[in-house]
Amino acid sequence: VLGGLGGFGGLFQLPSGYTEPVLVSGTDGVGTKLKIAQALNRHNTIGIDLVAMCVNDVLTCGAEPLFFLDYLATGKLQPQQLAEVVAGIVEGCRLSRCALLGGETAEMPGFYPKGEYDVAGFCVGIVEKSKLLNGSQVEVGDVAIALGSQGVHSNGFSLVRKIIETQGFKWEDCPSGLGGQSLGEVLLTPTQIYVKPVLDALRSDLTIHAMAHITGGGLPENLPRCLGQNQSIQIQPHSWEVLPIFRWLAEVGQVNETAMLETFNMGVGFVVLAPPDQAATTIRYFQSQNLPAYAIGQVIEGNGTLVFA
Known part of the structure; x- marks a missing residue:
């Protein structure tokens, strides 16, 4: 980082x-979370969510x-609220090993209801051209290794809110099966940062x-995006741990498995594709980093889709 605070550009x-x-480059927000x-x-x-959504994409x-840069817009600035959001951004940048280069706070009276705000983030990363991962290295037979999520992360919250509101629950409620935590605590668990x-x-x-x-659209929409031409990916159902919050949402909201998979990460926040002879070693490595890791499928010949075995 060059220069100090207060300049027009970082x-x-x-x-x-x-x-x-x-x-x-990458940019994102945290939706209705x-x-x-x-x-x-x-x-x-x-x-933390805001940083995670951007750096994980990059x-x-x-x-x-x-x-990383951030943008926060609100009707009227509330200093404590702003301080908490910025503290989370700082922590997210620390976990991502990247610099918080700048940001913008916009006060827009009459545009946002009292106490409400929106945030957006922007990230820039670097990679050697010869090491760029763009799908061209993927081979039929590569193993899909799922890295566990910490919860709902930052997608699917419109459906989450609909389920909880229509079924008469409150954010402070502590349903059985969630480890004694309230719905609010579980749902605000921050998005896992996979950078390190x-x-x-x-x-x-x-x-x-x-x-x-694995963000909005779940595995079916996101996993095929990393494939090469004339390839699909075959996934073994129930080959990873589905977190309790997803089982609870499906049961209470009466949401079928297909809709759940197309909306939520279902316990899989990130997927890497590795050669079959390195799959076991790769899984052990990520497990040694305190990340749940599972072999959930493999690349097959196809037309850019995800299929369940």
């Missing part, structure tokens, strides 16, 4: 050691996040051919 000098550096944070007046994890290309373990894996002797961040 300055960042690219790290040395790259022959053909490629910059990778904000509604729960605002209802409970708990904002300290939203910033990571799928094999890129190391360099810097994944980058360390890429820099090791492990071979990873592609990666996918």
